[in-house]
Amino acid sequence: MSHSDHQTYPGINLGDIDPRHQQRVETAQFGFWVFIMSDLVYFGLMFAIYITMIDAQAGGPGPHELFDLRSLFAQTVLLLTSSMTVGLASLALKYHLGLGRVYLWLVATLLLGLGFLTLEIMDFMNMAAKGGVPQRSGFLSAFYGLVPLHGLHVATGCLWLVILMIQMRVIGVTDQIKSRLMRFGLFWHFLDLIWIGIFTIVYFGGLAYG
Amino acid sequence: MDDKHAEHARERSRYIRGFLFALALTLTAFGIGHLYGPQTPYVYLAIGVLGLLQLIVQLAYFLHIDRRRDSREDLDLILFSTMVLLIIILGTVWILGDLHMRMQMGMQM
Structure with a gap:
């Protein structure tokens, strides 16, 4: 128990490394938190614009014609599950359960992320087929400014994960790679937090007030 | 072990x-x-x-993130960002909502 107290972050063994190295890793991790919070402010602005634009449908198709709750539910479950698998990957790394296990959870995360993106793009295509394109109304511009921004983050995360797995293979699991994986985990969990806001405010909020 | x-x-x-x-x-x-x-x-x-x-x-x-001492810095950062975010979002919704209402009033006159 005693040594879990000073391990703030999961996914890395800092127990037997010298304190200076640990300090550096924690500083990098905190710096990444700062990046995430500034990204959060950007998302917050897009949410604010969306809320003020819910009414501005200009006679175009609104939430009731465009949103598909079944697909939304599937996307939510996929992303939530991937948030757990990335956590399990970091635990497999932390407790030396073998690289096979680490890759297994990381590949699962990647597939779940790609599944999420596939469903999301299908949704956008269905919306566009019903006339729900960004230039149709202020409401739709705000929608397409926010939801695909999150999708772009997920796509970037998938690319990052692929690069990380290649690096693990080529460089090996060094302390630096472990610390990168830790930051990836943070980024990925953050994307799921944003998604809670999206399905609650954009989709259900749109249906309730649009 | x-x-x-x-x-x-x-x-x-x-x-x-x-x-x-x-x-x-x-x-x-x-x-x-x-x-x-x-x-x-x-x-x-x-x-x-x-x-x-x-x-x-x-x-x-x-x-x-919890109230343990060693994750306190992260929590402080999150709380501060949340405050900035709330000011931005509530301020935007308030001002633009008000503007929207006044525009509607103007059109009825």
Whole structure:
């Protein structure tokens, strides 16, 4: 128990490394938190614009014609599950359960992320087929400014994960790679937090007030 | 070795419990949204509260943010960013909402 107290972050063994190295890793991790919070402010602005634009449908198709709750539910479950698998990957790394296990959870995360993106793009295509394109109304511009921004983050995360797995293979699991994986985990969990806001405010909020 | 084993089991069960909590909250939100429709009074309020709860669950179980001393800096950062965010969002909604109302009044005159 005693040594879990000073391990703030999961996914890395800092127990037997010298304190200076640990300090550096924690500083990098905190710096990444700062990046995430500034990204959060950007998302917050897009949410604010969306809320003020819910009414501005200009006679175009609104939430009731465009949103598909079944697909939304599937996307939510996929992303939530991937948030757990990335956590399990970091635990497999932390407790030396073998690289096979680490890759297994990381590949699962990647597939779940790609599944999420596939469903999301299908949704956008269905919306566009019903006339729900960004230039149709202020409401739709705000929608397409926010939801695909999150999708772009997920796509970037998938690319990052692929690069990380290649690096693990080529460089090996060094302390630096472990610390990168830790930051990836943070980024990925953050994307799921944003998604809670999206399905609650954009989709259900749109249906309730649009 | 046994110590490590027990700790691993403890941390893993933390992720799994977090996942199950979050899944239950998601199911409830979608369930009441589907059954009653989000336009029904109080249903959207309930969905909002469930979303907020899920945010807290994920922060605690996945991102390990709690009131322990060593994660205090992260918590401070999150709370400060949340404050900035609330000022931005509430301010935008307030001012643009007010503007919208005045524009409507102008059109009726």
